[in-house]
Amino acid sequence: MRRIIVFDTTLRDGEQSPGFSMNxxxxxxxxxxxxxxxxxxxxxxxxxxxxDDFEAVRQVARVVAGRAAVAGLCRTKxxxxxxxGEALKEAARPRIHTFIATSDIHLAHKLKMSRxxxxxxxxxxxxxxxxxxxxxxxxxxxxxxxxxxFLCRIVEAVIKAGAKTVNLPDTxxxxxxxxxxxIIKEVLTRVPSAAGITLSVHxxxxxxxxxxxxxxxxxxxxxxxxxxxxxIGERAGNAALExxxxxxxxxxxxxxxxxxxxxxxxxxxxxxxxxxxxxxxQPNKAVVGSNAFAHEAGIHQHGVxxxxxxxxxxxxxxxxxxxxxxxxGKHSGRHAFRRKLVELGVDLDEESFEKAFARFKETADxxxxxxxxDLLSIAGxxxxxxxxxxxxxxxxxxxxxxxxxxxxxxxxxxxEGTVVRSAWAYGPVEAACKAIDQACxxxxxxxxxxxxxxxxxxxxxxxxxxxxxxxxxxxxGRASSVNVIEASARAYAQALNRLxxxxxxxxxxxxxxxxx
Ligand code: KIV
Ligand code: ZN
Numbered sequence: 001m002r003r004i005i006v007f008d009t010t011l012r013d014g015e016q017s018p019g020f021s022m023n024x025x026x027x028x029x030x031x032x033x034x035x036x037x038x039x040x041x042x043x044x045x046x047x048x049x050x051x052d053d054f055e056a057v058r059q060v061a062r063v064v065a066g067r068a069a070v071a072g073l074c075r076t077k078x079x080x081x082x083x084x085g086e087a088l089k090e091a092a093r094p095r096i097h098t099f100i101a102t103s104d105i106h107l108a109h110k111l112k113m114s115r116x117x118x119x120x121x122x123x124x125x126x127x128x129x130x131x132x133x134x135x136x137x138x139x140x141x142x143x144x145x146x147x148x149x150f151l152c153r154i155v156e157a158v159i160k161a162g163a164k165t166v167n168l169p170d171t172x173x174x175x176x177x178x179x180x181x182x183i184i185k186e187v188l189t190r191v192p193s194a195a196g197i198t199l200s201v202h203x204x205x206x207x208x209x210x211x212x213x214x215x216x217x218x219x220x221x222x223x224x225x226x227x228x229x230x231x232i233g234e235r236a237g238n239a240a241l242e243x244x245x246x247x248x249x250x251x252x253x254x255x256x257x258x259x260x261x262x263x264x265x266x267x268x269x270x271x272x273x274x275x276x277x278x279x280x281x282q283p284n285k286a287v288v289g290s291n292a293f294a295h296e297a298g299i300h301q302h303g304v305x306x307x308x309x310x311x312x313x314x315x316x317x318x319x320x321x322x323x324x325x326x327x328x329g330k331h332s333g334r335h336a337f338r339r340k341l342v343e344l345g346v347d348l349d350e351e352s353f354e355k356a357f358a359r360f361k362e363t364a365d366x367x368x369x370x371x372x373x374d375l376l377s378i379a380g381x382x383x384x385x386x387x388x389x390x391x392x393x394x395x396x397x398x399x400x401x402x403x404x405x406x407x408x409x410x411x412x413x414x415x416e417g418t419v420v421r422s423a424w425a426y427g428p429v430e431a432a433c434k435a436i437d438q439a440c441x442x443x444x445x446x447x448x449x450x451x452x453x454x455x456x457x458x459x460x461x462x463x464x465x466x467x468x469x470x471x472x473x474x475x476x477g478r479a480s481s482v483n484v485i486e487a488s489a490r491a492y493a494q495a496l497n498r499l500x501x502x503x504x505x506x507x508x509x510x511x512x513x514x515x516x
Contacts, residue, residue, distance in 0.1 A: 002257040004248065005198060005224040007041040008034050008241060010273065011056065012073055013202075014232035015045070019279055024056045026276045031060040033272050034229075035067040037265040039241070041095060041224075043071040047087040048080040057087035066092030069135060076100045076125035085132035096129040098122075099139035099167075102146040102154055119154050126161035136163050139202065143168035144175040144183060151183070152190045159191070165198040165224055170213055173206025173236060177216035184220035200224035203239045205231060210239035215247055218257055229273045230281050230288060242266045242287040246314060267320035287319055294325040298333030301326050305335055328375065330364040346379045366482060367459050374461050377454065377480035389497025390415050391440050396489050400428045408432040410489065412439040432489040440496050444470040451484050464488045468495040475499045 011027050011034075014020055022030065027044060034042050044060035045053035061070040070091045074080035076098055088094035100111070100122050107113055113121070122138060129136040138158040143151055155166050168183060175183075180201070188194050201217040201224070203210035214225050231240030245261045252258060270288040274280055283291040293316040295301050303310035304324055316323050326336040337357055341348065348356055356379045363378060364370055370378075395411035408431035409422040423434035429449070437443050448467035453460040462484035466477045477495030481487040 001252075002223065004218060004222075004257050004259050005040045005200075006038075006241065006245065006259050006261055007043065007071070007200065007202075007224050007226040008037075008039040008068075008228065009043040009202075009226050009238065010034070010228040010232060010241075011060065012043040012045055012071075013226075013234060013238050014228035017232060017234050017237070020232050020277050022056075022276060024052055024059055027056040028059050028063050030269075030272060030276060031064055031070075033265070033269050035064050036262070037269045038260045038262045039068055040260060041069045041071055043073060043097060043226075045087075046073040047083040048074060048077075054083060054087050057084070058090065061088055061091035061094065064092075069093035069095045071095035071097045071137065073097045073099070074125070074129075076121040078128060081125060081128045081132070085129070088132065093135065094133045095135040095137060095165075096133055097137040097139065097167075098125040098129055099141050099169075100125070101141040101171075102151060103142035104147065105145060106142050115150050119150075119157055122154055123157050123161040126158045126163045130162040134162075134164065137165035137167060137200065138163040139167040139169055139200075141169060142171040144170040144180065145172070148183070148186055152187055155187055155194060156191045159193045159197055163197065165200050166194065167200035167202050167224070167226065169202035169226075170204060170210075171202075173204035173210060175203075175213055176207075176209060177212050180213045181216045181220035184217050184222050188221050198223040200226060202226035204234060205236040205238065208236070210237070211243045211247065214239045214244055215255070218248070218255060230270050230285070232273070232277075232279075240286070242270065242319065246287050246319065249318075250313060263318050264320045287314070291327075292316075293321050293323070294327045295336075296327040296329045297331045298336065301332060301336035305339055328360070328364065328370045329368070330361065332364070340375060341379055346376070348379060352379075363482075369455075369457070369459075374455055374480075377461055377463065380478075380480075389494075390500050391436075391493050391497050393436070393489055393493045394418070396432060396486055398428045398431060398485060400431075406431045408435045408485075408489075410435040410439055412436065412493070414439060414441075428485045429488045432485060433492045436489060436493055436496065440493075440500070442470055442496055442500065444468045444492075444496060444499065446492070447474065449488070451488070454480060462487050464491040466491045466495050468492065468499065470496070470499045473499055 015022050031042055044057040047054040047057050057072040064070055072084035072087050074084045084096050100118055126136055126138055140154055199222050201214050201222045203213045225244055227241040227244055228238040229241055231237040245259050248255050248257055281288055283289050295304050300311045328340055337360055359378045392413040398408040400406040405424050406428045407424050411420045419439040421435045421438035423431050425431035425434055447469050451462050451464045454463045455461045459482055461480045463480045464487040468475055475495045475498035477491035479487045479490035
């Protein structure tokens, strides 16, 4: 089993991408967690780039205190190397990471240097860096678009100069797995001294291949993988640490390789990064997305309920997630609905269950997400109680606006008959209650009315609670809906049902046309 070195560059390559910048204390906080996660190297910044980057590398090195090596990035310039050396002075395990581009396109248009000049600069930088630490890494920027002959020459030269790690980045995310593997193999074959150092890979995700390229490079002999939490990084990002680590773990027999990452710390680390940067992870992101262990389709939910492995290859707990989630939505079936109710401590008889399931489906068609609170409302006895009395609200319609008097019309089952009543008022709640009063032949007094959102978002469930008095007796009604006027009407009707037990009601039986 080969031990792959995990080099985390969230605080450098990740941090240098738009929207992800972190201040010194945020970097220190995340570095603490990266150390908990068990990465081998933390690249904490680019010390010459700014005083903050210098300070971040210094403070991260201090707080990490040898639990991981701490790297500072530098160009091949002496001032860069000296600044990194200074920032890492107190580090228990300092690493200087120096880089220069090696592809002809970068040489001609960016560096305006010849291959010989680049080679000389690389060798000189490695030698200079070695004055500060034995742990020197050299990166041949844009290695995947570099002439292979020249790439092998420079790799050999920097190893001779003292580099202990040589990184061959796919800087622009240009390569494909089989090509990257062939580069690694060619370097290992043509540069015999490469067997004595660590060959590293660093992939960008411009074609969505960063993780696949990294894994194939590991199979080809790379011993270090550079990656970031949540795959953040320049442009389309870097290879995602969590995906590489979990792929290596899940297919260990194929890779014959392992890492030192404590995988249970993956989600806490990912969440901390989100908290610090304020940039959420896409829900369908592998390993750390909120849907990574969520199932909505009825067939999948049924499978997961009988054996999780039917639709899950990773154990949620193994990455620090709280278990599989059965997401209840319009695609869900009875199995998941029943299971969820049991989890929520709700035990319904068959008839109530079927009614609740029908209400659930109805709600799921209207709402994208159904929370536990929604479910409790859906499964609650409220609606049942309302419909078990003499009054059942079958239909509500109202017309309301900013400068018109509101009209509400209700169709109610009252005992055996159907009653339609209409009422006018300033607001829709009052109009609905008045229409219900008329339909039920009860004129109750509304003592208290409250509405509160029980879920979040614009499509939140509104729970309405009413307290009603009639002939000296009081009752409460409660109902929830995304339509708070409907919830108000149902809550009111429920209260009337409770009051009607023993009350003198005179339910109307005629159907009246709404008055203008
Ligand atoms: O993508 C890249 O080439 C880099 C180097 C500095 C390692 O980030
Ligand atoms: Zn990079």
